[in-house]
Amino acid sequence: xxxxxxxxxxxxxxxxxxxxxxxxxxxxxxCLALFVGLLSIAPLGRLVYAAFFTDGxxxxxxxxxxxxxxxxxxxxxxxxxxxxxxxxLASLIGTLAALLVGMTDMKARTAWVFGFVLPLxxxxxxTALAWVQSFSPASPLLAPLGLTLEPGMRHPLYSSWGIILLxxxxxxxxxxxxxRASLRRVPANLLEAAQSAGAKPLPVIIDIILPLVRSGIFxxxxxxxxxxxxxxxxxxxxxxxxxxxxxITMIYQRLNSYGPSAxxxxxxxxxxxxxxxxxxxxxxxxxxxxxxxRVDGASLTLRLTLGRWHLPVATMAWGYLAAVLVLPLxxxxxxxxxxxxxxxxxxxxxxxxxxxxxxFQHEGIREAFATSFLLTGLTVxxxxxxxxxLGYFLVWRSGLLSRLLHLASELAYALPGIIIGVAMILFFxxxxxxxxxxxxxxxxxxxxxxxxxxxALALRPILGGFAQVDRSLNEAAQIAGAGILSRLRDxxxxxxxxxxxxxxxxxxxxxxxxxxTSVLLVSSRAQTIGPxxxxxxxxxxSTLAAAVGCLMVLLxxxxxxVSLCFSKYLPKGVLPWxx
Amino acid sequence: xxAIEIAGIHKSFGQTKVLRDISLSIRSxxxxxxxxxxxxxxxxxxxxxxxxxxxxxxxxxxxxxxxSGKEVHLSPEERNIGVxxxxxxxxxxxxxxxxxxxxxxxxxxxRPDRTRRTREVLELVGLDTLSTRRPxxxxxxxxxxxxxxxxLAMQAGVVLLDEPLANLDVHLRATLEEEFSRFHRRSxxxxxxxxxxxxxxxxxxxxxxxxxxxxxxxxxxxxxLYLEPTNEMVAGFIGEGKLMDVSNLTPGNDGRAHAHLFxxxxxxxxxxxxxxxxxxxxxxxxxxxxxADAGVGIPATVKRITYRGDxxxxxxxxxxxxxxxxxxxxxxxxxxxxxxxxxxALNDGWVLPDPHFA
Numbered sequence: 021x022x023x024x025x026x027x028x029x030x031x032x033x034x035x036x037x038x039x040x041x042x043x044x045x046x047x048x049x050x051c052l053a054l055f056v057g058l059l060s061i062a063p064l065g066r067l068v069y070a071a072f073f074t075d076g077x078x079x080x081x082x083x084x085x086x087x088x089x090x091x092x093x094x095x096x097x098x099x100x101x102x103x104x105x106x107x108x109l110a111s112l113i114g115t116l117a118a119l120l121v122g123m124t125d126m127k128a129r130t131a132w133v134f135g136f137v138l139p140l141x142x143x144x145x146x147t148a149l150a151w152v153q154s155f156s157p158a159s160p161l162l163a164p165l166g167l168t169l170e171p172g173m174r175h176p177l178y179s180s181w182g183i184i185l186l187x188x189x190x191x192x193x194x195x196x197x198x199x200r201a202s203l204r205r206v207p208a209n210l211l212e213a214a215q216s217a218g219a220k221p222l223p224v225i226i227d228i229i230l231p232l233v234r235s236g237i238f239x240x241x242x243x244x245x246x247x248x249x250x251x252x253x254x255x256x257x258x259x260x261x262x263x264x265x266x267x268i269t270m271i272y273q274r275l276n277s278y279g280p281s282a283x284x285x286x287x288x289x290x291x292x293x294x295x296x297x298x299x300x301x302x303x304x305x306x307x308x309x310x311x312x313x314r315v316d317g318a319s320l321t322l323r324l325t326l327g328r329w330h331l332p333v334a335t336m337a338w339g340y341l342a343a344v345l346v347l348p349l350x351x352x353x354x355x356x357x358x359x360x361x362x363x364x365x366x367x368x369x370x371x372x373x374x375x376x377x378x379x380f381q382h383e384g385i386r387e388a389f390a391t392s393f394l395l396t397g398l399t400v401x402x403x404x405x406x407x408x409x410l411g412y413f414l415v416w417r418s419g420l421l422s423r424l425l426h427l428a429s430e431l432a433y434a435l436p437g438i439i440i441g442v443a444m445i446l447f448f449x450x451x452x453x454x455x456x457x458x459x460x461x462x463x464x465x466x467x468x469x470x471x472x473x474x475x476a477l478a479l480r481p482i483l484g485g486f487a488q489v490d491r492s493l494n495e496a497a498q499i500a501g502a503g504i505l506s507r508l509r510d511x512x513x514x515x516x517x518x519x520x521x522x523x524x525x526x527x528x529x530x531x532x533x534x535x536x537t538s539v540l541l542v543s544s545r546a547q548t549i550g551p552x553x554x555x556x557x558x559x560x561x562s563t564l565a566a567a568v569g570c571l572m573v574l575l576x577x578x579x580x581x582v583s584l585c586f587s588k589y590l591p592k593g594v595l596p597w598x599x
Numbered sequence: 600x601x602a603i604e605i606a607g608i609h610k611s612f613g614q615t616k617v618l619r620d621i622s623l624s625i626r627s628x629x630x631x632x633x634x635x636x637x638x639x640x641x642x643x644x645x646x647x648x649x650x651x652x653x654x655x656x657x658x659x660x661x662x663x664x665x666x667s668g669k670e671v672h673l674s675p676e677e678r679n680i681g682v683x684x685x686x687x688x689x690x691x692x693x694x695x696x697x698x699x700x701x702x703x704x705x706x707x708x709x710r711p712d713r714t715r716r717t718r719e720v721l722e723l724v725g726l727d728t729l730s731t732r733r734p735x736x737x738x739x740x741x742x743x744x745x746x747x748x749x750x751l752a753m754q755a756g757v758v759l760l761d762e763p764l765a766n767l768d769v770h771l772r773a774t775l776e777e778e779f780s781r782f783h784r785r786s787x788x789x790x791x792x793x794x795x796x797x798x799x800x801x802x803x804x805x806x807x808x809x810x811x812x813x814x815x816x817x818x819x820x821x822x823x824l825y826l827e828p829t830n831e832m833v834a835g836f837i838g839e840g841k842l843m844d845v846s847n848l849t850p851g852n853d854g855r856a857h858a859h860l861f862x863x864x865x866x867x868x869x870x871x872x873x874x875x876x877x878x879x880x881x882x883x884x885x886x887x888x889x890x891a892d893a894g895v896g897i898p899a900t901v902k903r904i905t906y907r908g909d910x911x912x913x914x915x916x917x918x919x920x921x922x923x924x925x926x927x928x929x930x931x932x933x934x935x936x937x938x939x940x941x942x943x944a945l946n947d948g949w950v951l952p953d954p955h956f957a
Contacts, residue, residue: 043674490686490688492684492685492686492688493688493690493691495649495651495675495682495684495688496682496684496688496689496690496749497690497701498650498651498674498675498676499649499675499676499678499680499681499682499702499753500676500701500702500705500749500753501676501677501679501702501705501706501753502676502701502702502705503676503705506705510701511690514690514692515690515691515692517692
């Protein structure tokens with residue numbers, strides 16, 4: 021007995037020794053650590069270093085000079101108030117829409133939700149271009165009303181209020197999705213109790229529903245804030261002509277004008293932007309947790325009848341969609357169908373030349389489409405297996421390392437894409453060690469940025485899928501003698517196929533048209549389709565830009581509709597455009 | 600066929616000690632059930648055997664091979680120990696045949712050998728006609744047979760079963776219990792069966808280990824557990840056991856003893872080395888009590904009667920100690936009613952070993 025007791029005194033150290041022997045699982049998590057470390061942690065670390073240190077020395081004067089500059093202060097102020105105000109607008113619209121869809125017996129709900137969420141899927145630079153075009157003479161809606169702009173008139177959207185309006189409309193679906201998810205968790209009997217206590221529909225919503233979905237509203241507002249502050253497409257398309265500088269457009273313009281010599285200063289600005297983003301997320305997160313009510317119980321959707329309000333509410337709801345969807349998109353199509361900007365659209369001026377140019381004549385556009393397809397496809401191809409492996413460690417193996425990798429991937433996703441862009445330039449500017457080849461200026465640096473940026477996006481539906489799967493399926497395969505890679509391939513991947521498919525769709529749709537990550541990384545040798553619109557618009561080819569925008573919207577619509585056809589095989593609640 | 604040697608193992612999750620100094624010697628080919636209330640650590644014990652959990656102390660050997668111990672932890676895939684999971688854990692995307700043959704495939708067995716062996720195993724469990732079906736198309740009993748076939752195919756010397764009948768209805772259970780016995784005879788594997796249901800454990804196992812709060816309370820054959828529990832936990836847990844204090848215990852030399860219960864002399868069983876003492880604790884079961892002729896046994900009052908079909912279950916309070924409730928079964932013809940004054944006799948009882956001398 022005493023012999024046994026002695027033996028048991030030192031187990032802790034013994035186990036640490038045995039853990040050093042690399043098992044299959046350990047080798048895999050080390051590979052994952054290398055992947056995330058090289059693509060997310062190291063570039064962001066390099067960015068922080070470059071922000072503070074120039075040539076290895078900490079130059080506080082330079083830092084104070086850059087951050088204290090009048091233009092930088094102005095851009096910081098603009099960034100903060102534009103993001104906050106547009107977040108407020110998005111929260112208001114999104115919450116109202118969620119209450120309408122989730123609480124009333126509104127008709128044709130599925131179609132309305134599809135239309136309401138659609139703007140979120142359209143690339144922001146296309147949205148901005150479409151809104152700019154909606155006041156052009158080619159707009160099929162406003163032109164017949166005579167509401168077009170005369171040459172020389174200042175465009176009303178070229179202002180900070182224009183940016184706020186478009187950012188608010190663009191991000192409203194984010195708040196909508198978050199609040200609707202919260203609404204679905206509210207048990208119906210709480211509302212029935214309020215109704216039987218004599219509360220009318222409006223007091224029910226104000227006194228019962230809103231407090232209960234409060235955390236959903238704030239979570240959505242946090243998403244809207246992060247999305248607003250990092251939305252390059254709208255800020256650049258409207259802010260640059262309007263001369264309303266924000267941090268994100270300032271980084272872009274200065275890097276374009278001064279090149280890599282401005283990198284250290286831009287790293288500092290990128291860090292400032294990152295800090296603002298994180299502060300915004302933290303504050304909204306904290307506000308959301310204050311007085312958060314946890315409710316349990318069967319959630320059975322209770323719908324308030326609109327009754328005589330049906331017609332006015334439906335008119336408002338569909339009118340909103342007409343204003344934010346049909347008006348700009350029809351103008352975009354109108355502009356794409358005329359030969360030159362400013363021409364009215366009629367039977368004499370209509371032409372498909374822009375589309376022909378975009379698809380067949382203009383080599384740059386064709387190559388950009390091809391590059392975007394190639395990079396997006398490769399990104400999906402790499403990220404799905406990586407997310408499945410990382411998800412395995414996160415859900416079924418608790419460990420500090422995997423949680424650290426998760427945090428790093430979430431950070432790389434939440435931070436504005438332009439920050440990843442600056443980090444990638446800094447990290448890959450010099451030739452790679454050992455092989456002495458520089459990938460800077462090639463499509464591969466964009467590829468690296470995609471892998472870093474979208475890992476968390478691919479991981480989310482897959483983590484959701486893991487939570488549904490009984491871990492004994494994996495353990496049974498261990499019992500059968502299968503190693504980690506065989507198990508992931510033979511058991512986990514097939515069982516998680518629906519979640520993996522949903523993740524692939526989300527990553528593909530997001531990466532195919534993205535602009536903010538690649539706008540700094542594109543070069544004459546490497547173009548993606550996202551920034552193409554900005555370059556065409558800057559070069560004065562508005563009608564060609566509109567045609568490219570139309571093609572991008574068509575591509576997105578096609579992908580969304582195709583994914584809807586397969587939606588019954590996909591996990592519920594992963595595709596945001598499906599009610 | 601493999602012998603399992605568990606020596607002084609410990610396991611904690613954070614501050615909670617889940618396994619405390621557990622030692623079990625299991626003979627090759629034996630059917631052992633681990634029985635205990637939920638939260639007693641029996642599933643953790645199974646998971647340490649399978650290799651899903653590392654030990655904090657102690658060793659596990661199977662057939663002399665060290666599986667878990669100081670600086671040694673063979674992963675589950677290296678152990679060749681079969682597990683039948685509570686929900687069977689059949690892979691939903693594979694056919695029955697693929698489920699059964701997967702372990703052979705990862706071992707690198709050639710396709711013809713694999714097919715042949717899988718067919719043999721499926722014939723053995725009577726599923727050869729269903730080999731192309733998916734698990735979702737099978738009944739509960741068929742799923743269990745697939746899970747067993749998986750263990751047969753991998754020729755596991757040890758098969759661990761984690762409450763495999765817990766989620767099934769009573770009628771199916773009886774059939775499936777029979778299935779386990781047949782599987783045990785056919786494979787000759789050492790079986791380690793986790794359950795919280797004592798009728799299952801007592802019916803199936805050669806020996807039962809009763810677990811309580813991370814320790815083994817007693818490891819013995821079912822009849823020993825029922826008739827000769829070594830401590831109060833086992834005595835109270837098995838077969839609706841009841842504990843009572845007796846006075847003036849005087850053991851004989853033949854494992855028999857005399858004592859007094861409420862002043863009445865009774866005859867008891869005891870361990871051969873039991874000593875005479877003034878106070879002792881005994882255990883007995885409802886079937887050990889019966890109604891006696893008036894004036895012979897202990898006077899009592901009937902508190903409650905429950906009709907159980909072939910018998911009546913009566914709760915009675917002995918008049919010398921009305922707070923105590925005793926349960927006894929009354930066989931027909933029923934001539935008893937609530938509030939009636941009766942006389943009861945204790946026909947058998949077991950003297951628990953004195954904890955101070957253990």
